[in-house]
Amino acid sequence: MNIALFGPPGAGKGTQAKELSKYYNIPHISTGDILRANVRDGTELGLKAKQYMDKGELVPDEVLIGLIRNRLSESDCDTGYLLDGYPRTIPQADALTDILNEINKPLDAVINIEVSDNELVKRLSGRRSCACGESYHVMFNPPEKEGICNACGAGLYQRDDDKEEVIRQRLAVYNDKTKPLIDYYDDAELLVNIDGSGAVDVVLNDICNIMDKFK
Ligand code: ADP
Ligand code: AMP
Numbered sequence: 001m002n003i004a005l006f007g008p009p010g011a012g013k014g015t016q017a018k019e020l021s022k023y024y025n026i027p028h029i030s031t032g033d034i035l036r037a038n039v040r041d042g043t044e045l046g047l048k049a050k051q052y053m054d055k056g057e058l059v060p061d062e063v064l065i066g067l068i069r070n071r072l073s074e075s076d077c078d079t080g081y082l083l084d085g086y087p088r089t090i091p092q093a094d095a096l097t098d099i100l101n102e103i104n105k106p107l108d109a110v111i112n113i114e115v116s117d118n119e120l121v122k123r124l125s126g127r128r129s130c131a132c133g134e135s136y137h138v139m140f141n142p143p144e145k146e147g148i149c150n151a152c153g154a155g156l157y158q159r160d161d162d163k164e165e166v167i168r169q170r171l172a173v174y175n176d177k178t179k180p181l182i183d184y185y186d187d188a189e190l191l192v193n194i195d196g197s198g199a200v201d202v203v204l205n206d207i208c209n210i211m212d213k214f215k
Contacts, residue, residue: 001026001214002105004083005207006181007113008174009167010120010127011196012203014135016113017084019204024211026080029071031064033084033133040131056161056169058088058177065095072099081105088178093185108214110185111207113196117171124167128156141200 001024005013014030021028035053038046045063052059068086071077087093100106115123126138130149136142136156143150161170185191194206 001080001211002100002108003081003211003214004087004107004110005113006110006185006191007196008115008117008120008178009170010124011113011115012123012200013084013113015141015200016204016207017082018133019200020207020211021082023208024080024082024215026082027074027076028082028084029068029077029086030084031067031086031088034067034071035059054160054166056166056173058173061089061091061095064088064092065099068092068096069099072105073103077105087181090180090184093181107190109192109210110181110190111210112182112185112191112193113203113207114193115196119197120171121164121167124162124170125164127159127162129159129162130154130156 003020003026005017005020007013014033017028017030020026035046035049039050039053040046045067048063049059058064064086068083072081087096096107123137123140126140127135128138128143128147129135130152131154132149132152134149134151136149143156147156148154149156160166182191192210194203194210196203198206
């Protein structure tokens with residue numbers, strides 16, 4: 001099953017993708033996670049991406065297109081993939097269509113997780129992340145021990161781009177550059193909207209009902 005999880009920052013894409021990836025045994029491809037790993041490792045890509053990420057801007061399309069092309073051609077994507085955070089612009093979506101046609105793995109669906117702006121700000125400002133990829137929320141999904149990752153025991157941190165001013169900028173960038181993809185994928189008859197405002201398990205169940213059709 002070839003799926004893209006779509007939605008604004010904070011909609012719950014990463015939270016859902018982690019569960020779905022385990023359940024359906026397909027790789028979770030988060031461009032944000034890949035970029036953050038590069039920033040941590042101090043790679044050339046990471047140094048370039050960081051300037052944009054810290055300001056809540058998008059990293060240039062050519063960087064993302066090269067990155068996703070390489071990742072999708074890895075063998076673990078043979079049985080499917082779950083995209084999270086890509087595509088975010090029309091040129092990225094056009095490039096994705098070309099790449100997926102070349103490797104013969106076209107999208108089955110783009111699942112758009114809908115959440116109100118007020119809720120997004122609450123979710124993002126309370127998010128706490130771990131370098132291992134897990135994430136929590138101070139109120140909605142707290143770790144067992146405050147500030148400590150349940151999965152690996154490392155200390156949690158607040159992402160620089162989860163600070164209030166940067167959150168507003170990221171939502172503005174979403175509205176300007178990314179939201180137009182809703183019509184793009186609706187026209188392509190791939191879009192499925194789901195209500196992302198409920199509890200994690202409720203949203204997960206709704207997404208599974210969609211994904212089961214493509215097993
Ligand atoms: P995204 O990957 O779309 O940016 P995340 O999955 O990281 O969003 O979720 C953002 C924050 O909201 C995290 O702190 C997460 O724990 C919390 N969260 C995710 N889904 C829900 C939900 N259904 N209800 C309440 N909080 C949620
Ligand atoms: P995310 O983890 O998806 O919230 O992404 C964090 C940041 O990484 C974004 O604010 C962008 O700066 C960058 N990023 C992630 N994915 C993309 C993408 N597809 N296009 C451009 N920038 C991206």
